[in-house]
Amino acid sequence: MxxxxxxxxxxxxPVADKPFDRPTREEAEAAVRTLIRWAGDDPTREGLQDTPKRVVKAFREFYSGYQDNxxxxxxxxxxxxxxxxxxxxxxxxxxxxxxxxxxxxxxxxxxxxxxxxxxxxxxxxxxxxxxxxxxxxxxxxxxxxxxxxxxxxxxxxxxxxxxxxxxxxxxxxxxxxxxxxxxxxxxxxxxxxxxxxxxxxxxxxxxxxxx
Incomplete structure (x- = not known):
């Protein structure tokens, strides 16, 4: 070259190829609940109770490239x-x-x-x-x-x-x-x-x- x-x-x-400390799954789910409140909704209502878990799971798929070399x-x-x-x-x-x-x-x-x-x-x-x-x-x-x-x-x-x-x-x-x-x-x-x-x-x- x-x-x-x-x-x-x-x-x-990329920074993505360097090691760093990840937050826990619980911390990630808490962050999603915070964003739901920021959007103006109640994360404890029935339709949103499992949303933080789903979002964190989706993030693992959306950003799986960080795990690959x-x-x-x-x-x-x-x-x-x-x-x-x-x-x-x-x-x-x-x-x-x-x-x-x-x-x-x-x-x-x-x-x-x-x-x-x-x-x-x-x-x-x-x-x-x-x-x-x-x-x-x-x-x-x-x-x-x-x-x-x-x-x-x-x-x-x-x-x-x-x-x-x-x-x-x-x-x-x-x-x-x-x-x-x-x-x-x-x-x-x-x-x-x-x-x-x-x-x-x-x-x-x-x-x-x-x-």
Missing amino acids: DDVVKSLSTRLS PAEILDKIFSEVEGYDDLVLVRDIPFYSHCEHHMVPFYGMVHIAYYPNGGVVGLSKLARLVEVYARRLQTQETMTAQIAMALEDSLEPRGVAVMIEAEHMCMSMRGVQKAGATTLTTQFTGLFKDEPSEQVRFLTLVRHGKA
């Missing part, structure tokens, strides 16, 4: 590919995440491509990599770069391209309330960054067959 990529990789090392997901490289060294592209990987600013959902599709450098990774691993970063408190920009850097660090490919298209509920259901607006982010490294024609190829393949 060049110095720019190394710098970006270091800067994107991206390097472990990408640790198995297949080198017996009969000399294949052209582009590998997986498009339309669906994801759901939560905005770190308002803790409301954003969701959409991730498209990932890379040029192998002596080996490839199982295609399902790319979808799992997306899940690791999506299931954390995120911004779309950071998530885009984290996916690209994880592939750079583990595969050392000749180039990586990542595109994310998403709708943000913090923009659709609050604030300006513009439902249907789509945010697009990209991250390119190696061949994709150095050769504009490779970016064109990536974007063309991503859009192929779409209206």
Whole structure:
């Protein structure tokens, strides 16, 4: 990796990958009851009595990416590919995440491509990599770069391209309330960054067959 990529990789090392003390389940449930009161309702009424337990359980699923290590997901490289060294592209990987600013959902599709450098990774691993970063408190920009850097660090490919298209509920259901607006982010490294024609190829393949 060049110095720019190394710098970006270091800067994107998330706090999520460092150990810290978690509150107890009871403390988490108490926090939910506090928020219910803040919203203006009574957490002791029948319909809300079990809500704190349900919310804490849901949080474990929503944010399960904090428990996963991206390097472990990408640790198995297949080198017996009969000399294949052209582009590998997986498009339309669906994801759901939560905005770190308002803790409301954003969701959409991730498209990932890379040029192998002596080996490839199982295609399902790319979808799992997306899940690791999506299931954390995120911004779309950071998530885009984290996916690209994880592939750079583990595969050392000749180039990586990542595109994310998403709708943000913090923009659709609050604030300006513009439902249907789509945010697009990209991250390119190696061949994709150095050769504009490779970016064109990536974007063309991503859009192929779409209206």
